[in-house]
Amino acid sequence: MGTTDDTLSSGSFNLILHAARQHGADSLELCKTVGVDPAVLQDPDGRVPIRAVQALWHEAIRQTGEPDLPLQLGELINTLSLGVLAYVMMHCPNLGKAIEKLCQYQDIACEGVLTTGQVVGERFFISLKLTSSAIVYPDYTLTSEFSVYQSAFRALIGLPVAAEEIRFGFPEPSNRAAYERVFGATKLVFDAAETVMILDAEWLGKPVMNANPGLFPLFEQHARELLLKLRQPDLSFRVKQEIIALLKGEEPTLALVADRLAMGVRTLQLHLKETGVTYQQLLDDVRRNLAIQHLREPYFSTTDIAYLLGFSEPSVFYRTFKKWTGSTPGAYRQQTIAAGRA
Structure with a gap:
């Protein structure tokens, strides 16, 4: 297990602020409330403590009155503006290589979540494991991760990537209908032993649009x-x-x-x-x-x-x-x- 000193990129923090602003929140007030200096957020390579990000989720939901905010994150932001990690993924030859790099460089975006991928037969399993003791709202963290991943995969290859099944390692929420809306016809399982997104392995070979091997x-x-x-x-x-x-x-x-x-x-x-x-x-x-x-x-x-x-x-x-x-x-x-x- 990681420590309470784990961090998240300033870019990722900014994306949550951007999503909250779309629901009427004041980003400067949010930063003040959770104790983050806005100047840190101007540095594309800056870092923010995960404990502050957890506080941000709580405060953003309180200010906006929008409990589905973590679930909507992938819809409310440009998932390919996540900084250098997104740029690496954008110039991979196919979705499988992009996901491989996502797993390799996950800590750049967030040190508190370990992302791993594995092909099992004709299916591909993307697993999330929380590694930071600073994460006190696991449902917000895990939900927002898969919301962003789904949107990023779709943007990378220009196709409606959809999981066959998603298992969440937390109890079924009261807003299950919202999960069904965001993840479509995907089979959703809650209170699972692990948090995992299961895709048809054929998606891995789909080429990334406009990838530049030279970059x-x-x-x-x-x-x-x-x-x-x-x-x-x-x-x-x-x-x-x-x-x-x-x-x-x-x-x-x-x-x-x-x-x-x-x-x-x-x-x-x-x-x-x-x-x-x-x-x-x-x-x-x-x-x-x-x-x-x-x-x-x-x-x-x-x-x-x-x-x-x-x-x-x-x-x-x-x-x-x-x-x-x-x-x-x-x-x-x-x-x-x-x-x-x-």
Whole structure:
């Protein structure tokens, strides 16, 4: 599960404001109420906390008196104005590739929802999973996502894409008729085990209208850079957390940490390199910090600490610690004790 610090793009926030304005809401008043500086919304790459977006849904529905607003979102906005993610999708060769890129770069639009796609026989399943603890209105979030997806798919290929079935992982709402209107003859299931849109797999091969293969790499490069910026602050921290969890008498390998992060070894190495660190540097940082912490405590012998930090022999720990600090573990402990008494 994600955290309450997850964010949504300023572009996505603006689209909700635009939809609310069409029902008479005052966008400046909405921003003031939910605590978002309108200046942030002028930056196309700006970010807004998901908790503020959740507050926006609640306040927009209150101001407009329109409980179906999340459901109508795909109809009220230009779904191809969602910023760089939309541009990437617009220049894919077909709908299947566009959905693949949607899943890959979902966090650019919203970090709180994981979108995945899978072909099963002759049907294609698009699944939504909430990943942020900041999402307190799951029905608004999941409903608006599928409303926007349906409209975006139709705009991309110029055809009336319709799901065979949509399952929502929340109880049946009182406005079921509104769902039936927006999603057409689609079979709707509520209180399902998961939220999933099921399409005929034939839709995947439909060409995207006016796609320009020459523009695709440019927009994807920008999307890749944005995604990297979102993940950079957390990746080193997450790797260190996994190293700490795995330091149980043996050195945790890069492969094991990558596996626990659901990443390939080369992918993890590449992302770390782009942030300016290596796995070995992070491992050394964790070991050094833990060694210093343990040496300040009287409970562990230096042999115990060597084992806890995953060194094969105490002598290896002694040499490494001296390289880190200029002192042997024993000398460092004595200096710490002496300093504490002074």
